[in-house]
Amino acid sequence: MESTLTVQQVAARTGLSPHTIRYYERIGLIPSVERAANGHRRYSASDIGWIEFLKCLRSTGMPLAEMQRYVALQQMGDLTIADRLALLETHRDRLQAQIQQLYSFLEKIEEKIRCYRSQYLEGEKK
Incomplete structure (x- = not known):
């Protein structure tokens, strides 16, 4: 049997708060979490x-709505790979522009x- 962690343990490991983890699950970003x-x-x-x-996506500025779109596409299977790729490439391009600006x-x-x-x-020489 695979070892599993509680929400508190996951929070400690990922640096996200338990509230954020539960929220991500509630809005569909973390599908199908097992329950004891x-x-x-x-x-x-x-x-x-x-x-x-x-x-990673959130820390780099991806809006929650885009993250939800990505998850929805992923759940549709391999037929959406091109759409997921486009979504990630668009996000990457925005990041690269931000990096250039920084x-x-x-x-x-x-x-x-x-x-x-x-x-x-x-001034010190004088």
Whole structure:
């Protein structure tokens, strides 16, 4: 029998709160979680891997509605692979644009740091 974890254990392992994990299940992002005889959720290694993927999507800014669309497509089977691929590629493209913008901002900050260092060093020489 495969070892399973409680929602608290999954929360500790993934860094998501138990509330978030339960919410993701409630809105259909985590389908088919097993329940123990007492009704408590029991998460498999596969569930945890899926939750980590959801965390990646959410942490990189994917809206919950898009995540739900992805899950719905996945549940439809292999006929939706092209749609899932397109969804992930669109998300990747948005991420790459954000990263480029962050690099641009970082360069502006670095420029200001160089300017202040230069002024600071000039002041120390006097």
